[in-house]
Amino acid sequence: MALTSGLQVDQVTVRFGSHIAVDDVSLTLGAGQVLAVLGPSGCGKSTLLRAVAGLERPSAGRIFFDGEDLAGIAVHKRGFALMFQDGQLFDHLSVAGNVEYALRVRGQRSPKRVAELLELVGLAGYSDRSPTTLSGGERQRVALARALAASPRLLLLDEPLSALDPTLRARLAHDLREILVATGTTAVMVTHDHEEAFAVADAMALMRSGRLVQSGGLNEVWAAPVDEEAALFLGYSSVVDGSVLGQAPGPMALRRSALVVSSDGALSGVVKSVRGTPELTRLEVEVRGVGVVAAVAAASVGVLAGQEVRLTLDRTRTARVGAVS
Ligand code: ADP
Ligand code: MG
Numbered sequence: 304m305a306l307t308s309g310l311q312v313d314q315v316t317v318r319f320g321s322h323i324a325v326d327d328v329s330l331t332l333g334a335g336q337v338l339a340v341l342g343p344s345g346c347g348k349s350t351l352l353r354a355v356a357g358l359e360r361p362s363a364g365r366i367f368f369d370g371e372d373l374a375g376i377a378v379h380k381r382g383f384a385l386m387f388q389d390g391q392l393f394d395h396l397s398v399a400g401n402v403e404y405a406l407r408v409r410g411q412r413s414p415k416r417v418a419e420l421l422e423l424v425g426l427a428g429y430s431d432r433s434p435t436t437l438s439g440g441e442r443q444r445v446a447l448a449r450a451l452a453a454s455p456r457l458l459l460l461d462e463p464l465s466a467l468d469p470t471l472r473a474r475l476a477h478d479l480r481e482i483l484v485a486t487g488t489t490a491v492m493v494t495h496d497h498e499e500a501f502a503v504a505d506a507m508a509l510m511r512s513g514r515l516v517q518s519g520g521l522n523e524v525w526a527a528p529v530d531e532e533a534a535l536f537l538g539y540s541s542v543v544d545g546s547v548l549g550q551a552p553g554p555m556a557l558r559r560s561a562l563v564v565s566s567d568g569a570l571s572g573v574v575k576s577v578r579g580t581p582e583l584t585r586l587e588v589e590v591r592g593v594g595v596v597a598a599v600a601a602a603s604v605g606v607l608a609g610q611e612v613r614l615t616l617d618r619t620r621t622a623r624v625g626a627v628s
Contacts, residue, residue, distance in 0.1 A: 315364030326513035339500035342510035384455035390446025564600035568613035
């Protein structure tokens with residue numbers, strides 16, 4: 304049954320010769336929602352996105368948008384927009400010219416709309432600049448304005464922030480989220496960066512070797528990673544058996560800050576490394592029967608490598624792995 308609104312990918316497989324790049328993937332995305340497709344390099348994210356765009360033909364399965372089967376519908380008739388890691392701007396056109404171009408190919412011309420779009424992406428006043436004079440982040444903002452110009456039914460983003468440095472990436476991820484929400488844009492963003500996924504999306508689909516391994520709301524996925532590899536890819540620092548931490552047995556994912564130095568802690572270990580930050584001290588601690596795990600101490604607690612420390616578990620910074628919810 305096709306959903307009447309939004310995107311529905313139904314058991315899609317994409318092959319390149321004998322290589323299966325996307326393997327029987329099914330997912331849905333409601334109108335106005337943002338889905339992050341997260342997974343390591345080579346797992347098939349771009350191929351899946353290209354199949355949705357119509358740039359790859361699935362060897363099996365179907366893709367629907369607003370209930371309509373896209374199989375016979377050409378790329379430019381889908382009403383989707385694409386944005387890539389490198390925004391692929393026309394350097395011979397001005398910033399405004401790049402955005403205007405996207406309107407013009409659809410038979411529209413509106414300087415007012417161009418100005419609104421540039422304002423939306425935080426580039427008011429940049430109209431006459433040449434893209435060659437912009438920073439990487441500014442170029443991606445222009446690319447976003449251009450992608451949104453035609454009010455796409457679906458925006459497909461392939462690692463849109465990956466070429467940027469980490470600080471800029473975090474800021475643009477935040478702005479991207481606000482812009483997508485403000486415009487009510489339905490979007491699929493492919494990324495290998497879990498922080499980017501958490502900053503931008505409402506829902507997540509985790510891929511590995513062409514297959515979908517887990518999907519759901521951000522909190523849902525974060526609270527119950529399907530297996531150890533998923534937990535580590537989502538940004539948990541380690542997975543241990545709960546029983547070694549005095550918890551119920553079974554795999555438990557720990558955030559970097561799940562173990563906290565505390566004089567009355569139930570666990571003890573030897574500090575392997577210390578790295579101070581203004582707010583807290585990050586440690587690696589060898590805990591007997593557990594191995595080397597990340598821990599934190601308040602910045603006021605002086606901790607030295609080689610020292611024996613006691614640790615307490617902050618259960619709010621853990622998740623059960625593979626738990627049936
Ligand atoms: P990701 O975007 O997750 O890094 P891709 O979707 O680009 O991964 O690629 C998935 C797999 O499919 C990789 O093994 C890649 O080498 C292969 N692949 C992608 N495009 C082609 C192609 N046009 N021809 C042959 N193999 C391809
Ligand atoms: Mg890719």
